[in-house]
Amino acid sequence: MSGVVFEGVTKRFGEVVAVDDLTLEIADQEFMVLLGPSGCGKTTALRMIAGLDDVTAGVLRIGDRVVNDIDAKDRDIAMVFQSYALYPHMTVRKNVESPLLTRAFPVDDGAPRKLTGEEREKRVKEAAATLGLSDLLDRKPGALSGGQRQRVALARSIVRRPEVFLMDEPLSNLDAKLRAQTRVELVELHRRLATTFIYVTHDQVEAMTMASRIAIIENGRLQQVGRPQDVYERPANLFVARFIGNPPMNTLPALFSRNGTASQVVCGETRLSVSEPGSAADGQAVDFGVRPEHLTVAADGLPAEVKAVEMLGHERHLVCDVNGAAVVIRQPTEGAPPQPGEVLHLSADPAEVHLFDAETSERLN
Amino acid sequence: MSTEVQAEAGEHAAPAPRRHRTSRRTREALVGYLFLVPSLVIFGAFFFYPFGRLIWLGLHQQNRTGTATRWVGIEQYGEVLGGEEFSQGLWHSVQYLIYTVPLGLVLGLLLAVAAHRRLKGIKIFQTIFASTVASSVAVASVIFFVLINPQVGKFGRVSWLDLENPDSALFAVSLSSVWQNLGLTFIIVLAGLQAIPDEIIEASILDGFGPVRRFFRVTVPLIAPTLLFLVVVLSIFALQAFAQIDILTQGGPAGSTETLVFKIFNLQQPAKQPIGSILAVGLFGVTMIVSLGQFMILERRVHYGN
Ligand SMILES: Nc1ncnc2c1ncn2[C@@H]1O[C@H](COP(=O)(O)OP(=O)(O)OP(=O)(O)O)[C@@H](O)[C@H]1O
Ligand SMILES: [Mg+2]
Numbered sequence: 001m002s003g004v005v006f007e008g009v010t011k012r013f014g015e016v017v018a019v020d021d022l023t024l025e026i027a028d029q030e031f032m033v034l035l036g037p038s039g040c041g042k043t044t045a046l047r048m049i050a051g052l053d054d055v056t057a058g059v060l061r062i063g064d065r066v067v068n069d070i071d072a073k074d075r076d077i078a079m080v081f082q083s084y085a086l087y088p089h090m091t092v093r094k095n096v097e098s099p100l101l102t103r104a105f106p107v108d109d110g111a112p113r114k115l116t117g118e119e120r121e122k123r124v125k126e127a128a129a130t131l132g133l134s135d136l137l138d139r140k141p142g143a144l145s146g147g148q149r150q151r152v153a154l155a156r157s158i159v160r161r162p163e164v165f166l167m168d169e170p171l172s173n174l175d176a177k178l179r180a181q182t183r184v185e186l187v188e189l190h191r192r193l194a195t196t197f198i199y200v201t202h203d204q205v206e207a208m209t210m211a212s213r214i215a216i217i218e219n220g221r222l223q224q225v226g227r228p229q230d231v232y233e234r235p236a237n238l239f240v241a242r243f244i245g246n247p248p249m250n251t252l253p254a255l256f257s258r259n260g261t262a263s264q265v266v267c268g269e270t271r272l273s274v275s276e277p278g279s280a281a282d283g284q285a286v287d288f289g290v291r292p293e294h295l296t297v298a299a300d301g302l303p304a305e306v307k308a309v310e311m312l313g314h315e316r317h318l319v320c321d322v323n324g325a326a327v328v329i330r331q332p333t334e335g336a337p338p339q340p341g342e343v344l345h346l347s348a349d350p351a352e353v354h355l356f357d358a359e360t361s362e363r364l365n
Numbered sequence: 366m367s368t369e370v371q372a373e374a375g376e377h378a379a380p381a382p383r384r385h386r387t388s389r390r391t392r393e394a395l396v397g398y399l400f401l402v403p404s405l406v407i408f409g410a411f412f413f414y415p416f417g418r419l420i421w422l423g424l425h426q427q428n429r430t431g432t433a434t435r436w437v438g439i440e441q442y443g444e445v446l447g448g449e450e451f452s453q454g455l456w457h458s459v460q461y462l463i464y465t466v467p468l469g470l471v472l473g474l475l476l477a478v479a480a481h482r483r484l485k486g487i488k489i490f491q492t493i494f495a496s497t498v499a500s501s502v503a504v505a506s507v508i509f510f511v512l513i514n515p516q517v518g519k520f521g522r523v524s525w526l527d528l529e530n531p532d533s534a535l536f537a538v539s540l541s542s543v544w545q546n547l548g549l550t551f552i553i554v555l556a557g558l559q560a561i562p563d564e565i566i567e568a569s570i571l572d573g574f575g576p577v578r579r580f581f582r583v584t585v586p587l588i589a590p591t592l593l594f595l596v597v598v599l600s601i602f603a604l605q606a607f608a609q610i611d612i613l614t615q616g617g618p619a620g621s622t623e624t625l626v627f628k629i630f631n632l633q634q635p636a637k638q639p640i641g642s643i644l645a646v647g648l649f650g651v652t653m654i655v656s657l658g659q660f661m662i663l664e665r666r667v668h669y670g671n
Contacts, residue, residue, distance in 0.1 A: 052567050073573050085564035089586040098582075102573040156572075 473550025
């Protein structure tokens, strides 16, 4: 069992900086999700932990050990690849058994040694039972469904009880229903194994539902680390604000004005009050952000022309136009929905307004 | 065809689209056959007709000028295929196959594995290794001949490459074949290696497989279809080898390099043609049996990935 620490880690591929000065501490037994858009360097970060890519600069630790110069095979980690990377010519049994073939394992608190065929078979059966694969052991990967293959890949990684699990978008090939089901199972697996999980995804729903903490990365740079709720409630900058949440946070350019104790943002002709202005200064140009669920239709406020109404059953989304910017409002499905073309007035919950510096995009309140 | 269409049309309420569909299917079939005609003509002219003629010749005797033939019947096949000429030629051909196929395959595999890595300038080596593909059998044989020439050759004093000695001549010729086929084997194996997903190799690294275990447990099984293909092709090459023998030894010394093909070639005088034809039919049979046998034995052990 051990954590993973990045200290100023950079990875360059020629001119491309895939990971840029990453400093991140992942605690023992944590479920850390690396989240970011495609190409932001998530896989590269994971591959450096695995030892499949070497570190250009900085220090990488697993447990107390600096692993910059330690071979992949000598690190106690297991990885689930996005493509699963199962051996197509081997049965499920052989696939799951393969990490046990060459390594020494402590047996019954004795000195580590290679496992006998019987011991291996026992562990394979355990791992297979954990993941509901017991009936599939003699099949080859070609004869399995996507979800079953993904389980085999998981079984292959848990069978050796590694210090750290790495998973690279393991759910991306599954359909929506199976994905939701597997999310729950992964959280359960994490609880049972009590090991460090480092999980890469570009899907914020996966991150929000499974992570103990989320690290949001853009362009190789770490944007924010925190518990899902913290990241959602207090995004550190405009990128995080827009990336987390579905539909995403509405952001509009505005001017901040402080008038005695009353704080307001001025957006076009409209003034909206803000209850926690933080460090925003009078007259400062800001981007003010408000989540779709914190906007309500009121007698007066921000004028918004309805463009479309999306019905989701339990709620509806009004897509509106405010001074040329798209703004989304979440409403319970009560009463008749407004018609496209109608002009509404929106008010924002003053306690839920986010303020970002218009120049640096950093959070102000 | 037309009566069928009419009968159907009578039974159904909406005959028009049906008739249209049937006639379109006929038209499509006609177009399909039309596309097949060129290859049928080529196969007919250069394979089916000569093959039929071979079989026919084998049933006859011919005079010295080839102007008259006389029916002798199927017994001639039994005599020739049971005779010493055939068994000796076949034995040389089989030896040739045994010398060339495994050695060529292993060397090609080693070269491909050596050249399959991400290194600067590796393309240069890949080009060099593949270069024998671009040289003709004649040119390659002459180069080889010079290399092992006792007077001027770098390898002129190597006893097991002596073309003058009946015990070593066939092996020396085989070696030249191995070398000539190496480029092709190399290219095909390299393509097979490059088709293996990186992630599978990386998974095996994380599973703790060393290079040797990885090679035999992961790499070889994954390129097995490629290797099977090469075994079949190289075997056919071996059974058909002619030019290198003609250039290096002309079947000598003491007939020790007379493979089946070479014997067939030597029997191309009108009076002997029927015997040559029977040998050729025999070679065809042997080649087919060897190829089918390889497919049946190896295919069971070969994994075809999906
Ligand atoms: N082997 C490589 N050589 C050159 N550039 C690379 C290599 N691997 C990754 N990159 C670049 O590094 C950047 C980060 O890539 P990475 O694969 O880590 O992204 P990612 O966040 O995993 O994206 P995705 O969600 O699409 O998988 C990209 O710009 C990519 O083009
Ligand atoms: Mg990736």
